[in-house]
Amino acid sequence: MALKGVAPRVAAPTLRAVSEASPPSLPVDPVAHIVPLIGEDAVRTLVAAFYRRVPRDPILGPMYPPQDLSGAQARLTSFLVQRFGGSKAYSRERGHPRLRMRHAPFRVDQAARDRWMELMRAAMDELGFDARVRAEVEVFLDGVATFLVNS
Ligand code: HEM
Structure with a gap:
């Protein structure tokens, strides 16, 4: 039992400590647990909220097909659901x-x-979004977005 006013001595494990302790057989895909955690519908809702913003955006709006925005939305949803560990429909x-x-x-x-x-x-x-899930999703999207820069 912790003494009143005395901080516990055991620090929360740092990410580094956790990853160093992980056996090599753990899945290598760091985002495949997202759908099991939050469900496919949350990914669908996220992409829908993103696409609601696209048409009125001066940079991105003109890039997306106005006649097939729902198709574009479905493609990104399906891709992210798959990467995040859900259905392999993509x-x-x-x-x-x-x-x-x-x-x-x-x-x-x-x-x-x-x-x-x-x-x-x-x-x-x-x-x-839950802060931890959000951080993981953001790191993943950030990496892919940088990888896609072509000009
Ligand atoms: C970096 C800025 C980005 C821009 C400007 C951009 C733009 C676009 C555009 C204009 C399309 C075509 C829409 C369609 O008809 O499907 C598209 C498709 C797509 N984007 Fe991006 N995108 C970006 C980043 C990303 C990122 C970070 C991801 C994934 C994490 C992503 C995943 C996809 C997918 C899966 C498709 C559909 C591919 C298919 O045809 O199956 N994009 N993107």
């Missing part, structure tokens, strides 16, 4: 993601990349 329907190639027709510069992340962060704010 690969069945679209094959390998090849995201660099699929973004090649668009001018993804630093400003577009930053705006994309800004809209995603605003969508997560709106939905009140």
Whole structure:
């Protein structure tokens, strides 16, 4: 039992300590536990909140197909659901993601990349994502967004 007024001596494990202690057989995909944690519907709601912001955005709005915004929304949802450990429908329907190639027709510069992340962060704010889940989702999206910059 902790003494009154005395801070507990055992510190919470740091991320480094946890990862050093992890056996090598753990899954390598760091985001595959997200859907088991929050469910596919939360991913659907996140992408919907993102796409609500796209059409009125001066940088991103003109890049997306106005006549097929719901199709674009469905593709990103399906991709993220799969990456986050849910249904594999994306690969069945679209094959390998090849995201660099699929973004090649668009001018993804630093400003577009930053705006994309800004809209995603605003969508997560709106939905009140759990802080830990949010941090993990953000690190993942941030990495992919940087990887997709092509001009
Ligand atoms: C960096 C800024 C980004 C810009 C400007 C951008 C822009 C676009 C555009 C204009 C499309 C076409 C919409 C469609 O018809 O599907 C698209 C598709 C897509 N984007 Fe991005 N995107 C960005 C970042 C990302 C990130 C970070 C991810 C994933 C984490 C992503 C995943 C996808 C997927 C899965 C598709 C559909 C691919 C398919 O055809 O199956 N994008 N993106």
